[in-house]
Amino acid sequence: MPARQPTEPPRLTLDNVTCERDDRVLFCNLQYNCQAGTLLQVVGFNGAGKTTLLHALTGLIAPAEGQILWQQTPIANSARAFRQALLYLGHQAPVKAHLTVAENALWLARLQGASVERLDWALEQVDMLAYRDITCHSLSAGQRRRVALAQLYMSQAPLWVLDEPFTAIDKEGVAKLEALLERHCAHGGIAVLTSHQALRVAGMQTLNLADFQPQAGASYAYG
Amino acid sequence: MAWQWFHRLGSPRWFYEKTSRWLVWFAPLTIALLLIGLIWGLAFAPIDAKQGNSYRIIFIHMPAAVLSLVGYYIMAIAGGVGLIWRMKLPFMVMQAAAPIGAALTILTLATGSLWGYPTWGTFWEWDARNIFMLVLLFLYLGIVVLGKVYPVRDAADKACAILALVGTVNVPIIYKSVDWWYSLHQPASIKFTGASSIHPSMLYPLLLCIVAYYCFYTLSLILYTRREVLVREARTQWVGELVGAPNNGDKSGGERHA
Amino acid sequence: MDDQRGDNWSGVSAVFSRDLRLMWRHRSDLANPLIFFLIAITLLPLGVDPSRQLLGSIAPGMLWIMALLATLLSMDLLFRGDYDDGSLAQFQLAPQPLYLTVLAKVAVYWLTTGLPLALMAPLLAVMLALPEGGYIPLTLSLTLGTAVMSLIGALGAALTVCLRSGGLVLTLIVMPLYLPVLIIGANCVSSAVAGFDYSRELALLGAGLALALIVMPPAIAGALRISSNQ
Numbered sequence: 001m002p003a004r005q006p007t008e009p010p011r012l013t014l015d016n017v018t019c020e021r022d023d024r025v026l027f028c029n030l031q032y033n034c035q036a037g038t039l040l041q042v043v044g045f046n047g048a049g050k051t052t053l054l055h056a057l058t059g060l061i062a063p064a065e066g067q068i069l070w071q072q073t074p075i076a077n078s079a080r081a082f083r084q085a086l087l088y089l090g091h092q093a094p095v096k097a098h099l100t101v102a103e104n105a106l107w108l109a110r111l112q113g114a115s116v117e118r119l120d121w122a123l124e125q126v127d128m129l130a131y132r133d134i135t136c137h138s139l140s141a142g143q144r145r146r147v148a149l150a151q152l153y154m155s156q157a158p159l160w161v162l163d164e165p166f167t168a169i170d171k172e173g174v175a176k177l178e179a180l181l182e183r184h185c186a187h188g189g190i191a192v193l194t195s196h197q198a199l200r201v202a203g204m205q206t207l208n209l210a211d212f213q214p215q216a217g218a219s220y221a222y223g
Numbered sequence: 224m225a226w227q228w229f230h231r232l233g234s235p236r237w238f239y240e241k242t243s244r245w246l247v248w249f250a251p252l253t254i255a256l257l258l259i260g261l262i263w264g265l266a267f268a269p270i271d272a273k274q275g276n277s278y279r280i281i282f283i284h285m286p287a288a289v290l291s292l293v294g295y296y297i298m299a300i301a302g303g304v305g306l307i308w309r310m311k312l313p314f315m316v317m318q319a320a321a322p323i324g325a326a327l328t329i330l331t332l333a334t335g336s337l338w339g340y341p342t343w344g345t346f347w348e349w350d351a352r353n354i355f356m357l358v359l360l361f362l363y364l365g366i367v368v369l370g371k372v373y374p375v376r377d378a379a380d381k382a383c384a385i386l387a388l389v390g391t392v393n394v395p396i397i398y399k400s401v402d403w404w405y406s407l408h409q410p411a412s413i414k415f416t417g418a419s420s421i422h423p424s425m426l427y428p429l430l431l432c433i434v435a436y437y438c439f440y441t442l443s444l445i446l447y448t449r450r451e452v453l454v455r456e457a458r459t460q461w462v463g464e465l466v467g468a469p470n471n472g473d474k475s476g477g478e479r480h481a
Numbered sequence: 482m483d484d485q486r487g488d489n490w491s492g493v494s495a496v497f498s499r500d501l502r503l504m505w506r507h508r509s510d511l512a513n514p515l516i517f518f519l520i521a522i523t524l525l526p527l528g529v530d531p532s533r534q535l536l537g538s539i540a541p542g543m544l545w546i547m548a549l550l551a552t553l554l555s556m557d558l559l560f561r562g563d564y565d566d567g568s569l570a571q572f573q574l575a576p577q578p579l580y581l582t583v584l585a586k587v588a589v590y591w592l593t594t595g596l597p598l599a600l601m602a603p604l605l606a607v608m609l610a611l612p613e614g615g616y617i618p619l620t621l622s623l624t625l626g627t628a629v630m631s632l633i634g635a636l637g638a639a640l641t642v643c644l645r646s647g648g649l650v651l652t653l654i655v656m657p658l659y660l661p662v663l664i665i666g667a668n669c670v671s672s673a674v675a676g677f678d679y680s681r682e683l684a685l686l687g688a689g690l691a692l693a694l695i696v697m698p699p700a701i702a703g704a705l706r707i708s709s710n711q
Binding site for chain 2: 636640641643644650653654656657658660661664665668689692696697700703704707708710
C-alpha cells in the first residue's frame with residue numbers, strides 16, 4: 001500500500017471550535033475526536049455551517065476560536081504534512097469542461113500527489129472508463145461528479161473531507177460509494193462528510209451542528 | 224506580560240475610551256495650531272520677491288503633500304499590523320486612513336493647480352510631483368473602492384491590507400520612475416526655484432503648519448477610526464450602553480451600507 | 482527534502498500543463514488580446530494624423546500603452562474559472578505551496594498573452610513607422626515588461642476574484658502599479674530610437690521582474706486565500 005501512509009494511526013481532533021460568518025456565530029465550542037476508522041457524517045439544517053465546518057477542517061478558513069489538530073498538531077503548524085494526508089472534494093466538482101475525463105482526473109491526481117497508475121482502474125470504478133477521452137462539457141452533472149470522485153480511488157490520503165459527495169449520483173453509485181467509504185475506514189482511514197441522504201454504512205457516527213448552536217442570549221452578534 | 228499593552232492596543236473599546244479622554248484637549252489644540260499656522264502664513268509672513276502673494280498657498284499645499292505620502296505608509300503599516308497580529312483595530316485605522324489620504328492628495332492637487340495658474344500659466348502641468356500625487360490618489364482610491372465592493376468586511380480588510388503593502392513597495396519605485404521620466408521630458412520653459420534657502424520668517428510659519436497638519440491628520444484619523452469602531456461594534460454591549468438606546472446600534476450599522 | 486521538491490514539481494507541472502492545454506483548446510480566446518492590439522493600433526493613425534514623422538515619434542509610447550491594455554483585457558479571468566469550479570480550493574489544499582501553483586498559472590498567462598504581444602509588436606511598429614533601431618528593444622522590453630505586468634495583474638485578479646464585476650476594480654487597482662513599467666519600457670524604445678544605449682532600461686525591467694517574482698507570488702497567494710474563502 002501507499003508508502004507515505006504515516007506510521008502512527010491518523011487522528012483528527014476538533015478542539016473547542018467556534019466558527020463565524022459575517023459576525024454571526026454559526027456553531028460554537030465544538031469538541032470532537034476522530035480516531036482511525038471513523039466515518040463521520042455532519043448534519044444540520046440549511047445554513048447551520050456544515051460547509052463552513054468542512055472548510056475549517058481542511059484549513060481553508062481559520063476558525064474564529066479553538067483549533068483543529070491533526071496527529072495532535074494544529075493544522076496551521078504542520079500545513080504540508082496535513083495537506084499530504086488530506087483529500088478534499090468540495091460541493092463543486094473541480095472538472096474543466098474543455099478537458100477530457102482522463103485529463104481532468106489526471107491533473108487533480110497529480111496535484112494531490114496521488115498514484116497516477118491507477119487512473120484507468122479508478123475511472124472504471126466510477127463507471128466513467130467508457131468516457132475516458134470525451135471532453136467533459138458534454139457530460140451530465142452526475143458524470144462530472146463521478147470524474148471528481150475518481151480521486152477517492154486513486155488517493156492514498158488517510159483523511160477524506162467530502163462536501164455532499166452524493167449530489168447528482170444515482171442509486172448504484174451511492175451504494176458503491178458507501179462500500180468505498182466503509183473500506184477506507186476499515187483500513188484505518190478517517191472520512192468526514194456532509195450529506196442530505198441517510199447513509200447505510202456500519203459504524204457511522206453523526207455530528208449534528210444543531211447541538212452546538214450559540215445560546216440565544218450569549219450571541220450578541222445574532223441578527 | 225510585556226505584550227499585554229500591545230494587545231490592548233488591538234481592543235477597539237480600549238481605543239474608544241482612551242481617545243474620548245484625549246480628544247478633550249487634543250481637538251482644541253489642533254484647531255488652535257492650525258489657525259495660528261495658517262493665519263501667520265497667509266496674512267503675516269512676508270511677501271515673496273518673485274512669486275508675490277501666490278506663494279502663500281504653500282502653507283496649505285506643502286504640509287498636505289507631506290501628510291498624504293506619510294498617510295499612505297501609516298495606512299499600509301496599520302494594514303500590515305492587522306494582518307500579522309490578527310487584530311481588529313489596526314484594520315479600522317487602515318480603513319479610516321484611506322479616505323483621509325485621498326482627501327489630502329486631492330487638496331494637494333487642487334492647491335497645486337491653483338498655484339500653478341498664476342505661476343506657470345496653466346492649471347495642470349505634467350510635472351513629476353503632479354503626476355506622483357495623481358498616482359498616489361489612484362492608489363488611495365483603489366483601496367477605498369476595494370474596501371467598499373467586498374461583500375465581507377473581514378475579507379475586505381485583509382485584501383486592502385495586501386494591496387496597501389504591495390503599494391508600499393511600489394510607491395518609491397513610482398516616485399523614482401516619474402522623477403526620471405520628468406528629467407527626460409522636462410520642458411525648457413519651466414524652471415523651478417530649486418532648493419533655494421528659505422527665509423526664517425517664511426520657514427517658521429511653514430514648520431508650524433506642518434506640525435498643525437500632523438495634529439490635524441491624527442485628529443481626523445482618530446475621529447474616523449472612532450466612527451469605524453462604533454459602526455463595526457454596533458451590536459456589542461458596550462456600544463449599546465454608550466449610545467444609550469438598544470436600537471441605536473443598528474442605525475449606525477446600516478450607515479455603512481447606505 | 483528531495484521528496485518534497487519532487488512533489489512540488491509534479492503538482493506545479495500538472496497545473497502548468499493543464500492550463501496550457503486549456504489555452505490550446507480555447508485557441509480563439511488566445512487571439513483576443515492580439516486582435517485588440519491590432520485594432521487599437523489601426524485606429525490610432527485614423528484618430529490623429531498618419532504622417533510618418535508624428536507616428537514615429539509617438540510609436541514607442543503608443544505600442545507600449547496598447548500592449549499594456551491588451552494584457553489587462555482578460556486578466557480578470559485568470560483565477561475566475563478555478564474559483565467557480567472549486568479548483569482553487571484544490572490548489573490551496575495541495576501539498577505544494579500555493580505560490581508555486583500561482584506562479585505556474587501566471588507563467589501560462591504570460592506565455593499565451595504577453596509573449597505573443599511582444600512578438601507581434603514589431604509588425605505593428607512597422608505600421609506606426611517606428612524608426613529603425615527600435616524593433617529589437619521593443620520586443621525585448623515588452624517581453625520583460627509583460628512578464629512584470631502579468632505578475633502585478635495577477636494580484637489584481639486574485640483580489641477581485643470573488644467580485645462579480647471585478648474587471649473595473651481590477652483596472653483601478655492595477656493601473657497605478659503598472660506606471661513604472663510603462664515609463665521604463667517606453668523609454669527603452671525611445672532612447673534606442675534616438676540612438677542611445679538602451680541596456681540600462683532593459684536592466685531596470687529585468688530588476689523589476691526579479692523583484693516582482695519575489696514579492697508577487699506570496700502576495701497573490703495571500704490574496705487568493707482571503708478573497709476565495711468567504
